[in-house]
Amino acid sequence: MTKKTRLLPLIVVPFCLTSCGKVVKYEDNLEKYVFKMDYHKNFNILQLTDIHWNINSSTYESKRYMDKVLKEAYEHTGHQLDLVELTGDMFMLSNSFEVTDFVKYFEKKSEEYGFKYAAIWGNHDRHGLYHPNWLANQFRKAKNCFYYEPNDNLYGRSNFMINLVDATDKTTVKWQIANLDSGASFSESPLSPFRDYDYIRKDQTEWWVAEHAAAGESVPGIAYYHIPQDENLKLYNNRAAYKNKFFKLEDFADNGNEEYASDFLDVAKTHNLKGAFMGHAHNVDWTVQWDDLVVGLGVKTGIELYYAHINTNSTDPAMQEGLASVGITENFDLIGASLVTITDENDNIEGKFDLEHLYLNERATNDFVSWVKF
Amino acid sequence: MKKFFSKENFIFSTFDKNQRKQSLIISLALIVFFVFSAYTFLNAMYAFADCIGSIVCGSMDSALRDATRSLPLFLSCFMSIWAMLLFQAAFRNVNDQKRVRSLKKNAIALLAFAGVNLVAIIIMLVMGKFHSIVEGAPSPLYPLDSILYSLIFVALGIFTLVYLKKFQEKLPFALPQRGEVVKKARGVYCVFVSFWMLIACFSFACFSIGLFITDFEHYFFFALALTLVYWTNVLFFGVWEFYYNELKEEKKKEFLLPLAICGLVVAVLMVAIYMIALATNLDAPSNFGFGTLPIAFTASVNIATLVVVFTPVIVSVTALIKGLLKRKGTKASSEEEKPQE
Numbered sequence: 028m029t030k031k032t033r034l035l036p037l038i039v040v041p042f043c044l045t046s047c048g049k050v051v052k053y054e055d056n057l058e059k060y061v062f063k064m065d066y067h068k069n070f071n072i073l074q075l076t077d078i079h080w081n082i083n084s085s086t087y088e089s090k091r092y093m094d095k096v097l098k099e100a101y102e103h104t105g106h107q108l109d110l111v112e113l114t115g116d117m118f119m120l121s122n123s124f125e126v127t128d129f130v131k132y133f134e135k136k137s138e139e140y141g142f143k144y145a146a147i148w149g150n151h152d153r154h155g156l157y158h159p160n161w162l163a164n165q166f167r168k169a170k171n172c173f174y175y176e177p178n179d180n181l182y183g184r185s186n187f188m189i190n191l192v193d194a195t196d197k198t199t200v201k202w203q204i205a206n207l208d209s210g211a212s213f214s215e216s217p218l219s220p221f222r223d224y225d226y227i228r229k230d231q232t233e234w235w236v237a238e239h240a241a242a243g244e245s246v247p248g249i250a251y252y253h254i255p256q257d258e259n260l261k262l263y264n265n266r267a268a269y270k271n272k273f274f275k276l277e278d279f280a281d282n283g284n285e286e287y288a289s290d291f292l293d294v295a296k297t298h299n300l301k302g303a304f305m306g307h308a309h310n311v312d313w314t315v316q317w318d319d320l321v322v323g324l325g326v327k328t329g330i331e332l333y334y335a336h337i338n339t340n341s342t343d344p345a346m347q348e349g350l351a352s353v354g355i356t357e358n359f360d361l362i363g364a365s366l367v368t369i370t371d372e373n374d375n376i377e378g379k380f381d382l383e384h385l386y387l388n389e390r391a392t393n394d395f396v397s398w399v400k401f
Numbered sequence: 402m403k404k405f406f407s408k409e410n411f412i413f414s415t416f417d418k419n420q421r422k423q424s425l426i427i428s429l430a431l432i433v434f435f436v437f438s439a440y441t442f443l444n445a446m447y448a449f450a451d452c453i454g455s456i457v458c459g460s461m462d463s464a465l466r467d468a469t470r471s472l473p474l475f476l477s478c479f480m481s482i483w484a485m486l487l488f489q490a491a492f493r494n495v496n497d498q499k500r501v502r503s504l505k506k507n508a509i510a511l512l513a514f515a516g517v518n519l520v521a522i523i524i525m526l527v528m529g530k531f532h533s534i535v536e537g538a539p540s541p542l543y544p545l546d547s548i549l550y551s552l553i554f555v556a557l558g559i560f561t562l563v564y565l566k567k568f569q570e571k572l573p574f575a576l577p578q579r580g581e582v583v584k585k586a587r588g589v590y591c592v593f594v595s596f597w598m599l600i601a602c603f604s605f606a607c608f609s610i611g612l613f614i615t616d617f618e619h620y621f622f623f624a625l626a627l628t629l630v631y632w633t634n635v636l637f638f639g640v641w642e643f644y645y646n647e648l649k650e651e652k653k654k655e656f657l658l659p660l661a662i663c664g665l666v667v668a669v670l671m672v673a674i675y676m677i678a679l680a681t682n683l684d685a686p687s688n689f690g691f692g693t694l695p696i697a698f699t700a701s702v703n704i705a706t707l708v709v710v711f712t713p714v715i716v717s718v719t720a721l722i723k724g725l726l727k728r729k730g731t732k733a734s735s736e737e738e739k740p741q742e
Contacts, residue, residue: 080538081451081467082451082539083451083467085470085531085532086537087538120447120448120450121539128537128538154687156443156447157614157690158613158616159616160618216683225684332458333458334463
């Protein structure tokens, strides 16, 4: 072996690692980002968010809690749970054993209740003892999971659509459910002491607009993603002007910087987006009706990491405001799930849906279960 | 270069065959327990960072619940580190008497950690905190694997105590001895060395695991830069622990300054590469995969990252100052020794 040939691997290996694979242009492949499901009246979408399985988790207890949430939602919907949206932070500082267990659990439950589920990246899903591509492959391989991650020119690891189509012709799109990767965080400079939370980038908005146009301008849509955008806070500060409900017991945990504000909601609102639901801030499930668009955070699912304890005797005005809006008169924890039921008739799509928040707490004798309509 | 690696520079060149064998065995044990410490420390960091995340978000009850469930993870880390300290005590000490005392203390500490772990797991099983002995998560056999791990250290602790009792302060092995740390500086020295050792453990675990689970595909330059930083931390630890500390006293004095200068150059270069990689992709740290900097991610601060990145620079600067002071001292004393004209 000459000196030159010995040096060859040093050049070749980095090239292999950087994957010289072709970057796909989303503009030319819009149809590849789309999954389809049959639409029917009272199509139910259950949002589970911030489950946060981590190295400290007792997955035994987490699964027991999740069993109760899924059973409750299944019974509440009259045994018609169609889609489960996992809106990010399914894991945090987790390992491959826990991820495998999680996917197996959801596969088993989706067979049991007959739902499909969609996996959306949260900021913490990237931080574990596994390769992000390996995590993506677990979802990709799962039979009942919607997940798409091409090597494309679009920001985020995975952005995809679920088109709810006419059950007979299988092509007419009735509703469109967007699943966006709102990223993780970034530094403003190499020496920044803090990180800013990420936001939905311009190219993702453009992709959404293109996908929506392909489905039909009149098609109503719902978007699910993880990190709240700047609109949440703006609407909260002006909440007297809008119908709003539920709790806001901490910041929305967006980046709070006008320079990094997303244009997504502003643009999508003019293209028939009817709902935008996210997670990220566990002590917040505050929801607002912004003209025709409902914007809100889902209820945190499960006891992992942190969650708010709602105390009816609290002097915190934000807690009292939330309590007054939901009408619950006993102490409970802000954990559970959120349910969207699309109520449009099959042949008369008007963009109508109901939103309910489920608060479910395990208790020694009778579990606390409360459904609150928006 | 040959000058630095000449056999004659090292203490072991003065050893007989038996001493060399003993030295080798203990070095190997040190390396094994360093590896154990590295991985268990990373696990403990993960568990700790998650608890910190809960505390930062105002949920002390969740943090306590999680810390209790993960107590075996924390204690496993302590056991591994104490086993490393045990062998370190055997390897280098001021004199044989201190060596025996230190070995005894570390063996008792090791037994205490393992014992507390076993008792804690049994209590948690009885109280129903663990639903079975193989409840699962974070590993399929948790907490059984932690029980088995503790038993290894119980055996090691008991073996050490029995061994010491058998030989009654007169150990049948003779290994190199080191100079005593000045009493005044002992506190600072202990903190610095402990911190340095933990950074080395952390960096080794991150370097070795990171090679397989970081996203080189999408974040090649950043992942490579951070891998180099981890490698530098491990390399520096190796150089100062296993090279410098094995030198004869006169060689230590001779090589300290050149080693510190070389180290500083390498460290500054690595930090510069890391900063360039970060500046060209500011999203990279939280997207490249692998939560190698768990506290940075849970609390969204960069400080943890910067500590890890700047550690080799701090170590080299400290060594450089030490080297310069020693050189000044040597010069002054040699001038004093010069005959007056």
